[in-house]
Amino acid sequence: MMNRLHKIAVIGAGSWGTALSMVLATRECEVVLWTPEEAQARQLAETRRSPVLSKTALPLAPNIHPTCDLGQVKDAELIVVVVPSVAMRSVAQRLRSLPVQPDAVIVSCTKGIEQGTHKRMTEILQEYLPSNPIGVLSGPNHAEDICLGLPSASLIGFEDPKYADWVQQIFASKTFRVYSATDIIGMQLGGTIKNVFAIGAGLCEGLNLGDNAQAALLTRGLAEMTRIGVASGGRRETFMGLSGVGDLIVTCYSRHSRNQTVGRRLAEGKSLQEILDTLGMVAEGVPNTLSVYEIARKLEVRTPLIDAVYSVLYESKPPMEALAELMTRDPRPELD
Numbered sequence: 402m403m404n405r406l407h408k409i410a411v412i413g414a415g416s417w418g419t420a421l422s423m424v425l426a427t428r429e430c431e432v433v434l435w436t437p438e439e440a441q442a443r444q445l446a447e448t449r450r451s452p453v454l455s456k457t458a459l460p461l462a463p464n465i466h467p468t469c470d471l472g473q474v475k476d477a478e479l480i481v482v483v484v485p486s487v488a489m490r491s492v493a494q495r496l497r498s499l500p501v502q503p504d505a506v507i508v509s510c511t512k513g514i515e516q517g518t519h520k521r522m523t524e525i526l527q528e529y530l531p532s533n534p535i536g537v538l539s540g541p542n543h544a545e546d547i548c549l550g551l552p553s554a555s556l557i558g559f560e561d562p563k564y565a566d567w568v569q570q571i572f573a574s575k576t577f578r579v580y581s582a583t584d585i586i587g588m589q590l591g592g593t594i595k596n597v598f599a600i601g602a603g604l605c606e607g608l609n610l611g612d613n614a615q616a617a618l619l620t621r622g623l624a625e626m627t628r629i630g631v632a633s634g635g636r637r638e639t640f641m642g643l644s645g646v647g648d649l650i651v652t653c654y655s656r657h658s659r660n661q662t663v664g665r666r667l668a669e670g671k672s673l674q675e676i677l678d679t680l681g682m683v684a685e686g687v688p689n690t691l692s693v694y695e696i697a698r699k700l701e702v703r704t705p706l707i708d709a710v711y712s713v714l715y716e717s718k719p720p721m722e723a724l725a726e727l728m729t730r731d732p733r734p735e736l737d
C-alpha cells in the first residue's frame with residue numbers, strides 16, 4: 402500500500418489540522434490542507450504560518466497546499482479529517498458528493514461525539530462513506546508542541562489492523578511516535594470524555610484548589626471514563642493507554658488546553674458565552690459534557706464528576722457549591 406501514496410488531504414486548517422499537515426509533509430507526497438474559509442486558505446498560502454499557532458512554529462513545508470477548493474481532495478489516497486465535531490456530518494456529506502476515491506483511507510482526528518445522536522465520528526463518516534476504511538488518530542497531542550517539532554506519541558486505530566499499520570507508517574516521524582490499536586470505540590470515548598475533566602481541571606486551577614484536588618479529579622475521572630467506555634463497548638485497557646489516561650494527563654495539566662482554559666475562566670467568574678466568544682478555537686468539552694452526561698444516564702453509569710461539570714456548565718451551579726456536594730457524598734469503596 403505504501404508505494405502508491407501520492408496525495409494526502411487534511412480537512413480542517415485549524416491548529417490541529419495545520420500541525421498534522423506539518424507531520425504528514427515529512428513524507429514524499431503532496432499534502433492538501435483544506436478549509437471552508439477562503440480567507441484562511443489565502444492567509445496560510447501567503448504567510449506559510451497559522452495565526453492560531455505560536456510565532457515560533459516551523460513554517461509550512463513547500464509540499465503543503467492550503468486551499469478552499471474541495472475538488473483538490475478528490476484523488477487523495479489518505480484523507481485526515483480534523484474539523485470540530487459539530488461540523489463532521491456536513492463534511493462527511495460533502496466528501497460523499499465530491500466523491501472521494503472509493504478506497505481512500507479516512508482518519509478522524511476529531512475528539513467529540515455528535516450532539517443528540519451520540520454517534521462517534523467514525524459512525525458518522527461510515528454513514529456517508531460506507532466503502533472506505535475509516536479509523537481514528539488520538540492521543541496526548543497539543544498542536545502547539547507538535548508544530549515546534551517537540552517529541553510526542555499518539556495512537557492510530559482501525560478495526561482492520563492492516564490499515565492501522567499502513568497509516569502508522571505514514572504518520573510516524575523522528576518526533577511523532579505512533580502506536581497502533583483496533584479499539585476505535587474506546588479511543589474515541591477516551592478522547593471525548595477527557596475534555597470534560599479538562600474543564601474540571603481548569604475549574605480546580607482557577608479556584609486554587611491545589612495539587613491534591615487535581616490528582617483526585619484525574620484519578621476518579623479516569624474511573625468514570627473507563628466505566629462509560631467499557632459500558633459502550635470499549636476495551637478497559639484502552640483507557641490505560643495514550644488515548645485514555647495519556648490524553649487525560651496532557652489536557653488536564655497543559656497550559657495549551659482549550660478546555661482547561663474554559664474551566665479556568667469560568668472559575669474567574671466569566672460567563673460561558675463570553676468565554677466561547679473570545680476563545681477563537683473549538684473547546685469540544687462544552688458540547689461533549691452534555692453528550693457524555695446524557696450517555697451516562699442512558700447507560701446508568703455513576704459519574705459524579707461529570708455531573709458536577711455538567712451542573713456548572715448547563716445549570717449555572719456555582720463551582721464551589723458543586724465541589725461541596727462532591728465532597729459530602731456518602732463514603733464508598735474505591736473499587737466498585
Ligand SMILES: NC(=O)c1ccc[n+]([C@@H]2O[C@H](COP(=O)([O-])OP(=O)(O)OC[C@H]3O[C@@H](n4cnc5c(N)ncnc54)[C@H](O)[C@@H]3O)[C@@H](O)[C@H]2O)c1
Pocket residue numbers: 412413414415416417418435436437438453483484485486487488491492510511512513542543544545681682683685
Ligand atoms: N488543537 C489541538 O491541539 C488538538 C489536538 C488533538 C485533537 N484536536 C481535536 O481536533 C478537532 C479540531 O480542533 P482544532 O483545535 O484544530 O480546532 P480549530 O478551532 O483550531 O479549527 C477548526 C478548523 O476546522 C474547520 N472548520 C470549522 N468549522 C467547519 C465547518 N462547519 N465545516 C468544515 N470545516 C470547518 C476550519 O478549517 C477551522 O479552522 C477538535 O475535535 C479537537 O478536539 C485538537
Ligand SMILES: O=P(O)(O)OC[C@H](O)CO
Pocket residue numbers: 512540541542543599648651652657658659660661683684685
Ligand atoms: O486543547 P484541548 O483541551 O482541546 O485538547 C487538545 C488535545 O485533545 C490534547 O490531546
